[in-house]
Amino acid sequence: MLTALLVSVGIISLIAVFLALLMVIADATIGNYGKVKISINNGAKELDVQGGQPLLKALNQEGVFIPSACGGRGSCGLCKVRVVQGGGAYLPTELPWISADEQKLNVRLSCQFKVKTDISIAVPEELFSVRQFSTTVESIKDLTHDIKEVRLKLDDPEIIEAKAGQFIQFQVPEYENSDEPVYRAYSMASSPSDNRHVELEIRLVPNGICTTYVHKFLKVGETVTVNGPYGDFYLRDSDRDVICIAGGSGMAPIKSILMDMAERNIQRKTMYFFGARSKRDLFLTEEMHDLETRLHDFTFIPALSEPKSEDNWTGETGMITDVVRKHVTNGANSEAYLCGSPGMIDACVQVLKELKVPEDRIFYDKF
Amino acid sequence: MSELLFPVAVFFASIFTSNILLTNYLGMCSFLAVSKELETSAGLGIAVTFVLALTTPLNWLVYRYLLVPFSLEYLRFIVFIIVIAAFVQLLEMAIERYSEGLYYSLGIFLPLITVNCAILGASLFMVIRNYTFVTSFFFGLGSGLGWLLAIVSMAGIRMRLKTAKIPYGLEGAGISLVIAGFMAMAFMGFSGMIAVS
Numbered sequence: 171m172l173t174a175l176l177v178s179v180g181i182i183s184l185i186a187v188f189l190a191l192l193m194v195i196a197d198a199t200i201g202n203y204g205k206v207k208i209s210i211n212n213g214a215k216e217l218d219v220q221g222g223q224p225l226l227k228a229l230n231q232e233g234v235f236i237p238s239a240c241g242g243r244g245s246c247g248l249c250k251v252r253v254v255q256g257g258g259a260y261l262p263t264e265l266p267w268i269s270a271d272e273q274k275l276n277v278r279l280s281c282q283f284k285v286k287t288d289i290s291i292a293v294p295e296e297l298f299s300v301r302q303f304s305t306t307v308e309s310i311k312d313l314t315h316d317i318k319e320v321r322l323k324l325d326d327p328e329i330i331e332a333k334a335g336q337f338i339q340f341q342v343p344e345y346e347n348s349d350e351p352v353y354r355a356y357s358m359a360s361s362p363s364d365n366r367h368v369e370l371e372i373r374l375v376p377n378g379i380c381t382t383y384v385h386k387f388l389k390v391g392e393t394v395t396v397n398g399p400y401g402d403f404y405l406r407d408s409d410r411d412v413i414c415i416a417g418g419s420g421m422a423p424i425k426s427i428l429m430d431m432a433e434r435n436i437q438r439k440t441m442y443f444f445g446a447r448s449k450r451d452l453f454l455t456e457e458m459h460d461l462e463t464r465l466h467d468f469t470f471i472p473a474l475s476e477p478k479s480e481d482n483w484t485g486e487t488g489m490i491t492d493v494v495r496k497h498v499t500n501g502a503n504s505e506a507y508l509c510g511s512p513g514m515i516d517a518c519v520q521v522l523k524e525l526k527v528p529e530d531r532i533f534y535d536k537f
Numbered sequence: 538m539s540e541l542l543f544p545v546a547v548f549f550a551s552i553f554t555s556n557i558l559l560t561n562y563l564g565m566c567s568f569l570a571v572s573k574e575l576e577t578s579a580g581l582g583i584a585v586t587f588v589l590a591l592t593t594p595l596n597w598l599v600y601r602y603l604l605v606p607f608s609l610e611y612l613r614f615i616v617f618i619i620v621i622a623a624f625v626q627l628l629e630m631a632i633e634r635y636s637e638g639l640y641y642s643l644g645i646f647l648p649l650i651t652v653n654c655a656i657l658g659a660s661l662f663m664v665i666r667n668y669t670f671v672t673s674f675f676f677g678l679g680s681g682l683g684w685l686l687a688i689v690s691m692a693g694i695r696m697r698l699k700t701a702k703i704p705y706g707l708e709g710a711g712i713s714l715v716i717a718g719f720m721a722m723a724f725m726g727f728s729g730m731i732a733v734s
Contacts, residue, residue: 185616
């Protein structure tokens with residue numbers, strides 16, 4: 171009986187070991203593409219990387235950070251890179267994200283596209299200013315029952331040069347709910363002048379890998395890796411009126427923009443609509459009202475869609491779109507900055523267009 | 538039937554009369570999922586043929602010289618699966634390296650072959666039917682070609698279906714399954730030709 175058991179275990183192990191050995195050998199021979207060269211922006215930068223890996227990963231290792239919200243699983247479609255020379259046909263996993271126009275330019279999804287030969291790529295210049303930062307958690311504060319404010323102190327490098335409204339990527343290390351490091355994008359809530367810190371407002375999403383990590387595991391004093399800044403969501407230079415609309419943790423980039431405006435003493439008529447369900451979802455209300463005294467011609471208009479009777483709410487109620495419609499009569503001379511859920515943004519863009527805000531002056535950050 | 542002719546008979550039988558896909562209904566999921574384009578289905582069919590032709594005799598060797606001597610026949614399911622999985626992995630790496638065109642057309646579908654039940658099925662049939670090494674090879678090759686024939690015919694029909702008017706409720710999987718049924722019946726017409734199990 172025992173021998174039979176040992177023999178069967180032995181045979182299975184033998185087969186497994188043999189096959190594993192075969193795989194290792196194959197990996198080192200046919201799976202080994204050697205070193206390949208990546209030339210960026212006509213040779214502005216040349217990288218030597220190990221071949222056979224996805225472009226996104228290869229670039230990341232060399233300190234060139236391409237924004238990606240899903241961390242390389244091919245599900246967000248953000249990490250597009252133009253491959254000028256080299257590279258083969260499109261993979262079926264790329265095609266859903268690449269439009270016909272982008273195909274003509276040979277835009278690839280860098281997390282799916284594997285570098286096997288020398289290639290030449292083009293990336294936007296500003297991505298070169300993206301850095302990876304090692305930071306320490308300075309404080310974690312509850313803003314509401316499900317939103318936390320995380321304040322990070324930059325250790326290395328010590329200073330970030332960002333525009334108000336841009337976002338960074340937060341690296342979640344391996345932990346219970348994730349067996350590999352993943353990146354998630356969050357807007358910076360801190361003002362650009364506070365360039366030694368990064369403040370994030372993170373709302374708990376049930377089963378969210380990063381939000382669960384931040385809400386349940388992250389402690390003050392721990393080290394966090396972030397990279398950034400990214401994004402074209404920032405205040406445009408003009409003298410038009412400013413309409414800001416946000417919901418939930420969409421507060422973050424708007425807060426950054428408003429604080430920046432106050433610090434630089436920008437004098438434009440500004441309105442900020444903030445939508446929440448009930449009073450327990452409102453936060454930083456005092457800070458925003460305080461800004462009304464510091465920032466020229468600024469009105470903060472919080473609105474509750476489902477105020478509870480115990481809230482004793484006297485402010486605006488109803489859908490944020492209706493509140494916007496009530497306060498803005500003609501948006502022809504306005505710029506709009508929106509941050510919130512896709513549903514809220516789509517509805518607001520619709521209303522703003524009705525209010526004659528030109529479409530190319532509506533800027534938004536969907537999450 | 539003479540010893541020499543038997544493998545040849547098995548080869549033709551496994552393509553037509555006992556087509557692994559249409560008479561045993563094995564390998565159905567990739568048959569339905571990948572039969573939308575002629576080119577892709579031909580690629581997958583060739584990959585399946587290649588894997589079948591090699592894993593069936595490979596598993597024969599493993600069975601005959603490793604499992605039978607130690608009376609471990611009952612382990613054949615798990616051992617066959619491991620062998621197939623490793624082999625497909627190797628094949629994928631080789632294709633990725635040496636044939637970019639095929640790799641891009643198959644892309645994410647290649648790993649599907651690992652869990653293609655036609656491949657495990659052929660290895661198990663070969664044991665049940667007591668085939669010799671040579672017969673196993675021809676059986677694997679024939680089964681693969683039969684599978685290729687079936688999926689390519691299916692893809693051809695589905696390409697034409699794109700422009701055909703199909704009742705709303707039958708679109709997609711519905712009409713594909715009906716067609717698979719018709720094809721199975723058609724293949725049964727061959728059954729008088731060769732009788733080999």
